[in-house]
Amino acid sequence: MSTSTARARSRALTATIGAALGVGALITAFPFFWMLLTSVKPQRESIDFPPSILPQEPTFEWYVRLFTELDFARYLGNTVIVVLFGFVGLLLMAMAGYAFAKFDFRGRRWMFFLVLATMMIPVQVTMIPTYLILNGMKLTNTLLGIALPTLVTGFSIFLFRQFMSTIPTEMLEAARIDGAGEFRIFFRIVLPMSGPILAVQVVLTFIGGWNSFLWPLIIASDQKLYTLSVGLALLNQQLAVNPSLQMAAASVMVVPILVVFVVFQRYVIQGFALSGLK
Template sequence: MKRLLPAIAVNGLLVIAAILALAPLLWMVSVSFMRPGEADSFPPPLLPHAPSLAAYRELFARQGIGRNFANSLFLASVATALSLTFNVMAGYAFAKLRFAGRDRVFQLLLGALVIPGQVAMIPLFLMLKTLGLVNNFGGVLVPAAAGVFGIFLVRQYALSIPDELLEAARVDGASELRIFRSIVLPVLGPIMVTLATFTFLATWNDFMWPLIVLSDDRLYTLPIALASLSREHVQDAELMMAGAVVTVAPVLLLFVVLQRFYIRGLLAGSVKG
């Protein structure tokens, strides 16, 4: 019994912490199904008296949130595809290919990780403006195509690939492209899922950069649309919560579905090299 007490205490604290963490999310979902004005009563109700989809109908019919949802889905999907393409190739190259200055270049990239992203926003914006990529989706996608963290993540995982396996494939006459496609990519599967999850979540939830580079409200993503909604309907709690549910639900579902691969990729990559 004495051995069970510490385990019961720890698990009890974890359950309490989980309830505290989930309570705001659960109440958000509950309020989104309330009728207009119901959440403003005192004390605030925990559950809707008569569940209604009025807030969601208002959100999609009048506020045009469906277009913002499509914008976010498009940007997050394309950014994830671009990130996988460039980061995986670069990470593998830094891990297994020999070229002049490889280690020095990688050290410079790692040094860039300590620089706050906000510092680079002004020069990046000016560069994109020169290229004519301001106020279009290209301005959001180009910076997301490759990142130091993604390269580092893939590189650390790719170090686990045996050099002997790659050399044997080269001796057999396989080209570097064939080696990358047939040997490297299957091995990098878990870390690619992890990187894809990171990128999709980061792009979907990003607020600051799309707000800077996009000025046309037809191009707004969900976080920007939700912020605009809060300014216009700050008193409409049900509508605001419905917008928050629409924003949070897809990424939460994605994480739940992919969490097994996500955690496996993180744990495997943390012990490589």
């Protein structure tokens, strides 16, 4: 009797926790759904009071207007280019992490200490020196100037190094004995085994490039070089009352990030746990 009672209490507790989590998830997700629903409302519905949750006459007019009248296609293209530059940096950071994890060379500890030291410096402190360097290289007001400062980060190198330290050195030595070169070992053995941390870095790199706001605003004086986040801020300044158009622009910003996270979510926990081999 006591066993069945304990099981009933356990099921009741599980159901209660599940219901509480479900309610919390709905509350958390409500602003997101409100944004999507408002983005397809006619303007008169978006400013009605009291507001309605579901659109009475759904329309995709505002998405079309973003890309035909408000230059958001250019902002989207600029943002994609910045993200692609970030993915090139992702490969470079993976190589650096592998070198720090598996190679023994003079000054390795001090160089890794310098990498960690960069994590202690706020980004805002380095903006003026970085701007002066890029200005001297004639890279201000260019997409390359926007993307270069975020190409490599100490935090990502640190994560790659920590993860790749768990890869068995014996496996790499066996590959070298079989005649594999270092690049082949890296691309055929190390990278496939580093899937979880790569997924984490893909998500972080994508979010960082997609949401880049302050640096593009500083380095670019030409509106044609703005990224999506800067274009969204500019839109909010230009239009006083059009919640539907503003929510459509916000949806363009948010939905791709959500899609990327959903695709890679099963790897994220593995990558942060730094578990190494499966």
